[in-house]
Amino acid sequence: MTSGRGFGTRCIHAGEAPDPTTGAHGVPLYQNVTYAFETHGQIEAMRCGDRPHFTYSPRANPTVRCLEVKLADLEGAETSVALNSGMAAISGTLMAVLAGGGHVIASDHLYDLTKAFLATDLPSLGGTVSFVDVSDPIAVENAVTPQTRAIYAEPFSNPHLRVTDPRRLAELARRRDLIVIMDNTFLSPALLRPADLGADIVIHSATKYLSGNGHVQGGVVSGSRQLIEPIRATSHHLGSALSPFAAWLLLAGIHTLPLRMERHSENAYNLAALLAAHPAVEHVHYPGLPSDRFHTLAGELVGLGRDRFGGMIFFSLRGGRAEMGSFLDSLRLCTLAVSLGDCSTLVWPWHEGNLIRISTGLEDFRDLSDDVASALDACVHVAAAD
Known part of the structure; x- marks a missing residue:
């Protein structure tokens, strides 16, 4: 029992x-x-x-x-x-x-x-x-x-x-x-x-x-x-x-679900904040961010805290498909793959517009943030070249 x-x-x-x-x-x-x-x-x-x-x-x-x-x-x-x-x-x-x-x-x-x-x-x-x-x-x-x-x-x-x-x-x-x-x-x-x-x-x-x-x-x-x-x-x-x-x-x-969900959520919260602060990013969809229009309702449902909002992030880049391609091709740690909920961070471009989905994994956040930040920096260089 x-x-x-x-x-x-x-x-x-x-x-x-x-x-x-x-x-x-x-x-x-x-x-x-x-x-x-x-x-x-x-x-x-x-x-x-x-x-x-x-x-x-x-x-x-x-x-x-x-x-x-x-x-x-x-x-x-x-x-x-x-x-x-x-x-x-x-x-x-x-x-x-x-x-x-x-x-x-x-x-x-x-x-x-x-x-x-x-x-x-x-x-x-x-x-x-x-x-x-x-x-x-x-x-x-x-x-x-x-x-x-x-x-x-x-x-x-x-x-x-x-x-x-x-x-x-x-x-x-x-x-x-x-x-x-x-x-x-x-x-x-x-x-x-x-x-x-x-x-x-x-x-x-x-x-x-x-x-x-x-x-x-x-x-x-x-x-x-x-x-x-x-x-x-x-x-x-x-x-x-x-x-x-x-x-x-x-x-x-x-057996390990609660431990994993805490880590997924913490990594996603920190990664969403990184994305929101980067000049290459146009918009971040993540209810854990106080700036998100669903933050208050999401907090009522799942509770407040960096470990409560899940591991999924959607964001759009400034520019177009060239910037998206530059970001995706510059990733070294994250995997370009569909699905979600994996221990590894999975990144996938949406079929329309410049929307990208990230299923945040369980990696050390320093390694994850370094990979994503460097890929975002590559987008800025592409935009500057244009």
Whole structure:
């Protein structure tokens, strides 16, 4: 039992115990596909629900189940389902919630693939979507129709880190009998638990901060049993089961989640301040900075402190693509790569304009700042040459 214990303790112990057969410390990797029954009576008892029993790993697996118990505990939810990618979690959730032709109100600032699924795939499945500024309660209220079932948003959006208040969405949702779905990938439960603020369903791409190392792909959905079981069933039908090995790696990654998120956040805060002070930078999107327009709201949600605002930064350079190219090509420590939540700092140019995303890693800040500052200085030289 981990009830009442601290978050860091629960990251290590929730859902885990020594193996009852061997005494092995840590959750074993149950890589097998099927499970044996000793008698016909056991089979019948399982079918009647009188005796729980694993049958087939694509449906349920002991290692995966430990991960689901841990994540439900960390999110403050009744249950969780772990799936094989973040998009499996997102699409499976939306398909289950909107089954039969429901309507969803979605933030107009979302992860690209989420937006693509909502705009392209959902209509072919009979669902509809309205993209609105979810920070505007009047816009959300006006988008509600008789078919609306859910509101979908990210607390810190991808891109631009626009901050959405789950409390305001939950208040509206309760009045209109709607479900609030939040993708909390950018913050993780170490920094924000949307369920505590009224969200009904919380989604994570476990590939990112929950894993923490870029070595495993997964997704998780947490909420009440009433909401999660249809998502579990839909995802099972789609073949979205998480592999036991991926679950085992995720369990290990989550052990260090709070320590990593503190370091990610501290490095990002300091790096955002460096960017904001450099003449090559036009604008920095980081809610941890007092100058950011979302700073006050973000502080209400995650708390104040350099270790609370997450590891993601978006910023735009002065000039154009030449300056962007100079900055990117001058980096020596940071890696030019997509994804986020890795131990290494990952930098990626947005496909439009001069926006750049940084997933701040765990490096010593002196080394990180030296690399970024020298790359920014190269931009100034390019601009001067022009």
